[in-house]
Amino acid sequence: MGQAEVSRLSPGEAREQFDEIQQVYAVAFPNYDLGDHRRRTLRQIESAGFEAVTVRENGVLVGFAYGLPLSARSTWWNGLRPLQPDGFAVETGRRTFAVIDLAVLPSHRGRGLGRRLMDELLRSRPEERATLATVPDNRETQRMYERWGWSLVGRVPGVEGETSDTFDLYVIALRPEAPTSSR
16 A cells, blocks of 8 residues: 545636546445436535545555535425424525545455544635534445544435435534534
8 A cells, every 4th residue: 555645626627637536436326326426526515615535555545535515405305303402404505515525445444544534624615614414324434424523413305316315413513612413
């Protein structure tokens, strides 16, 4: 195993490296629709605040993470159960950063690369909190996020064309004074 090199990408660099990113995505998420991933991600790259981080070993992409701030029109929290306190789901475009994808090749897992990617992605974010979604039956991934300090806030229904009928949503404070939930 070589030295792992973590890099931040501009939106332009993410676009340029998208084919490599999608190759890692295909291996990390073999049952997911690559056409949906391409359409969704190339649209997200154009969004204000989009950020991406990659990790390479010996020049080969072995993992990535990316996300963007939730807009004031976001539907991220629609249908969230259990209900959260008033104002929890209000977005301004500057309140919550959504981690959209985190992937590390299976051959490179268990070495802390996912945590390094997540830490680098969130390190300089100005938002008060971050959120991510997992499929409910992926307990191994959920336990990993919980070890990293993320808190489960509830479940939302998926929409047609998504990878799951439901998603479990997690939140973590990005600043010590920022609340993630009142529960």
